[in-house]
Amino acid sequence: MNKAELIGYLSEKVGVTKKQAEDMVESFVDVVTSTLKNGGEVNIAGFGAFMAKTRAARMGVNPQKPTEKIQIGAVTVPKFKAGKGLKDALKHTGAAPAAAPTAPAPTM
Numbered sequence: 001m002n003k004a005e006l007i008g009y010l011s012e013k014v015g016v017t018k019k020q021a022e023d024m025v026e027s028f029v030d031v032v033t034s035t036l037k038n039g040g041e042v043n044i045a046g047f048g049a050f051m052a053k054t055r056a057a058r059m060g061v062n063p064q065k066p067t068e069k070i071q072i073g074a075v076t077v078p079k080f081k082a083g084k085g086l087k088d089a090l091k092h093t094g095a096a097p098a099a100a101p102t103a104p105a106p107t108m
């Protein structure tokens with residue numbers, strides 16, 4: 001699903017115009033982005049958490065000259081950690097969960 005499809009689905013589901021749905025999606029993205037830029041975290045109970053993590057500096061290999069080592073600087077990247085509700089919802093889709101292994105019957 002892309003952004004336009006999400007906006008269309010939201011407008012039908014919530015009963016608002018596509019413009020209002022687009023404004024909601026844009027506002028959500030703006031809030032999450034600005035919160036992460038300011039070092040905060042966005043938690044949505046049952047869905048997940050958006051956070052910013054700093055990836056440490058490290059040595060890498062120049063792809064144009066594989067024998068040459070280059071220094072890759074530290075960078076802040078966005079992360080998403082799925083919540084229990086989302087994980088559980090995805091576990092129950094598709095094939096039926098496998099039955100738990102049972103202990104063998106005791107032999108006499």
